[in-house]
Amino acid sequence: MRNVMIFGATSAIAEATARRFAERGDNLYLFARNRERLAVIADDLKIRGAHSTAFDVWDAGDRKDCESMVTRAFADMEQVDIVLIAHGTLPDQKACERDVETALREININALSTIELLTLIANRMERQKQGTIAVITSVAGDRGRQSNYVYGAAKKMVSTFLQGLRNRLFKSGVNVLDIKPGFVDTPMTAAFKKGLLWAKPERVAGDIVRAIEGGKAEIYTPFFWRWIMLIIRNVPETVFKRLSL
Amino acid sequence: MKLSGWGQYPSVDAEVAMPLADRDVTALIRSPELGRTMIARGLGRSYGDSSLAESVIGMGAMDHFVSFDETTGQLRCRAGASLDQILRVFVPKGWFLPVTPGTKFVTVGGAIASDVHGKNHHVDGTFTDHVSLIRIATVSEGIVDCSRSVHPALFHATCGGMGLTGVILEAVVTLKAIKSSMIEERTIKAANIDEAVAIFDDNGDATYSVAWIDCVSTGKDLGRSLIMLGEHAESGGLAVHHEGRVSVPVNMPAFLLNRYSVWAFNTLYYHRVSQPLTTRTVHYDPFFYPLDGIHQWNRIYGSKGFTQYQFVLPKDNGLEGMKVILERIAGSGRGSFLSVLKVFGKENGNDLSFPMGGYTLALDFKIDAGLFAFLDELDDILAAYGGRIYLTKDARMSRECFRRGYPRVDRFIETRVRYGADKIFNSLQSQRLGL
Ligand SMILES: Cc1cc2nc3c(=O)[nH]c(=O)nc-3n(C[C@H](O)[C@H](O)[C@H](O)COP(=O)(O)OP(=O)(O)OC[C@H]3O[C@@H](n4cnc5c(N)ncnc54)[C@H](O)[C@@H]3O)c2cc1C
Ligand SMILES: NC(=O)c1ccc[n+]([C@@H]2O[C@H](COP(=O)([O-])OP(=O)(O)OC[C@H]3O[C@@H](n4cnc5c(N)ncnc54)[C@H](OP(=O)(O)O)[C@@H]3O)[C@@H](O)[C@H]2O)c1
Numbered sequence: 001m002r003n004v005m006i007f008g009a010t011s012a013i014a015e016a017t018a019r020r021f022a023e024r025g026d027n028l029y030l031f032a033r034n035r036e037r038l039a040v041i042a043d044d045l046k047i048r049g050a051h052s053t054a055f056d057v058w059d060a061g062d063r064k065d066c067e068s069m070v071t072r073a074f075a076d077m078e079q080v081d082i083v084l085i086a087h088g089t090l091p092d093q094k095a096c097e098r099d100v101e102t103a104l105r106e107i108n109i110n111a112l113s114t115i116e117l118l119t120l121i122a123n124r125m126e127r128q129k130q131g132t133i134a135v136i137t138s139v140a141g142d143r144g145r146q147s148n149y150v151y152g153a154a155k156k157m158v159s160t161f162l163q164g165l166r167n168r169l170f171k172s173g174v175n176v177l178d179i180k181p182g183f184v185d186t187p188m189t190a191a192f193k194k195g196l197l198w199a200k201p202e203r204v205a206g207d208i209v210r211a212i213e214g215g216k217a218e219i220y221t222p223f224f225w226r227w228i229m230l231i232i233r234n235v236p237e238t239v240f241k242r243l244s245l
Numbered sequence: 246m247k248l249s250g251w252g253q254y255p256s257v258d259a260e261v262a263m264p265l266a267d268r269d270v271t272a273l274i275r276s277p278e279l280g281r282t283m284i285a286r287g288l289g290r291s292y293g294d295s296s297l298a299e300s301v302i303g304m305g306a307m308d309h310f311v312s313f314d315e316t317t318g319q320l321r322c323r324a325g326a327s328l329d330q331i332l333r334v335f336v337p338k339g340w341f342l343p344v345t346p347g348t349k350f351v352t353v354g355g356a357i358a359s360d361v362h363g364k365n366h367h368v369d370g371t372f373t374d375h376v377s378l379i380r381i382a383t384v385s386e387g388i389v390d391c392s393r394s395v396h397p398a399l400f401h402a403t404c405g406g407m408g409l410t411g412v413i414l415e416a417v418v419t420l421k422a423i424k425s426s427m428i429e430e431r432t433i434k435a436a437n438i439d440e441a442v443a444i445f446d447d448n449g450d451a452t453y454s455v456a457w458i459d460c461v462s463t464g465k466d467l468g469r470s471l472i473m474l475g476e477h478a479e480s481g482g483l484a485v486h487h488e489g490r491v492s493v494p495v496n497m498p499a500f501l502l503n504r505y506s507v508w509a510f511n512t513l514y515y516h517r518v519s520q521p522l523t524t525r526t527v528h529y530d531p532f533f534y535p536l537d538g539i540h541q542w543n544r545i546y547g548s549k550g551f552t553q554y555q556f557v558l559p560k561d562n563g564l565e566g567m568k569v570i571l572e573r574i575a576g577s578g579r580g581s582f583l584s585v586l587k588v589f590g591k592e593n594g595n596d597l598s599f600p601m602g603g604y605t606l607a608l609d610f611k612i613d614a615g616l617f618a619f620l621d622e623l624d625d626i627l628a629a630y631g632g633r634i635y636l637t638k639d640a641r642m643s644r645e646c647f648r649r650g651y652p653r654v655d656r657f658i659e660t661r662v663r664y665g666a667d668k669i670f671n672s673l674q675s676q677r678l679g680l
Contacts, residue, residue: 034266036266037266040266040309041309043309043311043312044309044311047310047313047334048310049334187263187265193246194246
């Protein structure tokens with residue numbers, strides 16, 4: 001039985017992961033901005049076997065109460081074994097190009113709000129001297145492409161932050177896991193045409209749980225994205241800049 | 246996106262919305278795109294055009310469990326919850342589905358809308374016989390809870406109503422207590438259809454009964470079968486099923502399925518069992534869901550797709566009708582790999598539920614040029630014997646055939662109109678059948 005905190009708990013990937021935690025009888029503390037859906041998910045997880053569930057309404061775009069909320073949750077759980085940060089938005093890249101406010105708002109949700117949480121959580125986990133901090137970033141952070149570089153840049157910022165944090169928390173026995181999904185069939189990507197490379201959230205959830213248990217530093221999910229991104233990262237910039245990606 | 250049922254025929258270009266909460270569903274119903282047909286869809290395991298329309302409401306994300314009463318087994322869940330998930334969560338606690346179709350990859354909403362039956366129909370009735378309440382999003386009354394006592398007409402139209410009364414959001418189903426996830430299975434060989442029916446009759450108290458029937462043999466072998474009976478075991482643990490690993494990656498070339506391969510399969514399957522009676526203890530998964538282990542097995546029929554012809558004939562002279570139809574099928578050279586025969590118990594009072602007291606047969610046919618004309622001929626025989634065709638398997642029957650088979654259709658349409666559903670909810674099937 002573990003104590004698990006999930007931010008962005010209404011995300012399809014987070015929910016599929018939470019079900020795995022529930023099945024093994026964990027205690028779950030959920031955060032998301034939609035109270036009604038949080039309540040539905042909490043009841044469901046309880047029936048699926050969660051030892052206990054609690055939730056709090058939290059909006060990543062709203063900095064006001066974040067610190068007191070995190071303090072309360074850590075006090076409630078006493079010891080936290082796993083923190084999963086999953087919230088995110090897929091920006092309309094064209095809109096970000098036209099409008100500065102839009103671009104910055106997307107960076108705020110996908111990067112700054114996560115860094116805010118990580119800063120608050122890292123200090124508490126460091127004191128605890130154990131546990132895992134797992135964050136969902138994206139393969140999009142591995143290389144900037146014209147079709148979604150605002151999103152990619154935000155995810156990359158988080159990935160770099162996580163590298164440093166992993167380095168810092170190593171001596172405290174806290175593992176920091178960077179989860180890089182490829183294409184996942186969720187509400188975020190509802191508008192996309194799905195093909196062979198697409199995975200179901202359940203599959204990604206399985207990979208996430210295994211990586212947490214295995215103390216991994218970084219995973220690509222499904223696994224083949226590691227090889228796809230290896231190739232993409234190694235295309236020379238002189239060639240890459242000419243591609244319409 | 247391109248969408249079809251399990252038979253891969255027909256297909257439509259549909260816009261699929263995935264609501265996350267009740268209010269998303271209500272919004273979809275309130276602002277339909279003008280002139281477009283709309284229907285709810287679960288896991289798309291109906292074979293034909295029941296869950297196809299231009300706008301499709303995919304219920305997959307509304308799959309939560311709401312509450313469970315450990316003393317009575319009453320489960321309240323959202324309509325998109327799958328039977329697979331129910332088994333996963335509740336088998337370890339000692340509960341099983343009260344009624345289950347031959348695949349676990351269906352949703353509770355789909356099981357209600359098709360009022361599905363299982364191998365225990367003769368003792369336990371249909372799925373909705375174990376449903377005490379349905380929460381449904383209607384057009385004219387908004388979100389309504391209906392049951393046998395509240396909005397009863399809506400309840401009886403919704404159970405078996407193929408999504409044509411509204412979008413089912415939530416339901417209360419009573420699960421069945423089990424001591425083990427194992428099934429004591431007995432397989433009995435029947436040399437022909439008369440023997441098969443006699444075995445069903447002799448074993449009317451068996452909890453589960455179904456027959457695999459050879460549909461290529463004729464004469465004295467007509468309808469030779471393997472009858473499988475099952476009881477929940479008293480011991481053996483409460484292990485749940487595993488995920489299937491094998492999958493058919495692409496559509497197979499259609500010529501692989503011809504009268505020779507079908508004949509070979511049927512003959513080998515029948516002779517698989519050499520004793521007149523064999524018994525074994527098996528997990529519920531192979532007993533109820535023999536095909537679930539192979540994902541997308543529907544691709545073996547090739548890219549043109551296939552259809553399942555499932556009908557029921559009333560008990561009175563149904564056996565005679567069954568023989569006529571079996572002769573016709575064997576004579577046509579259009580066999581089916583797996584044909585399933587079952588004796589149903591009494592019919593329930595729902596407007597469009599399929600089962601009625603009598604004999605049901607289900608066969609898969611690969612779609613080709615002459616198939617539909619051939620099935621029309623079978624429909625005429627059915628009509629002469631007072632039979633009906635299962636809507637959730639159908640992709641081609643005529644309005645006349647439908648009307649003859651479903652005498653309570655006018656009551657259904659009346660309720661449909663009363664709740665404003667005729668204006669919004671229409672599938673390819675309902676349009677074809679004039680519903
Ligand atoms: C291998 C296999 C074996 C089968 N064996 C059996 C069997 O033994 N007995 C049996 O009875 N059936 C059997 N079936 C048929 C299957 O049980 C039904 O077609 C079932 O309805 C499929 O459920 P679904 O969730 O996939 O629904 P779909 O196929 O997506 O939809 C079926 C119908 O339900 C409606 N519907 C779905 N969800 C909702 C909702 N939330 N609100 C309103 N309407 C809704 C749709 O509009 C449509 O009319 C079998 C199918 C397969 C593929
Ligand atoms: N799907 C993919 O292909 C893919 C690929 C790579 C990485 N990812 C990443 O995976 C993570 C999970 O996404 P998903 O695919 O599961 O999609 P999803 O179901 O759409 O989840 C996104 C979640 O983020 C939440 N969110 C958005 N803005 C928020 C805010 N201001 N405050 C709080 N929560 C907010 C959403 O909450 P609401 O429900 O309230 O809107 C939603 O729960 C994201 O970080 C995403 O970037 C996804």
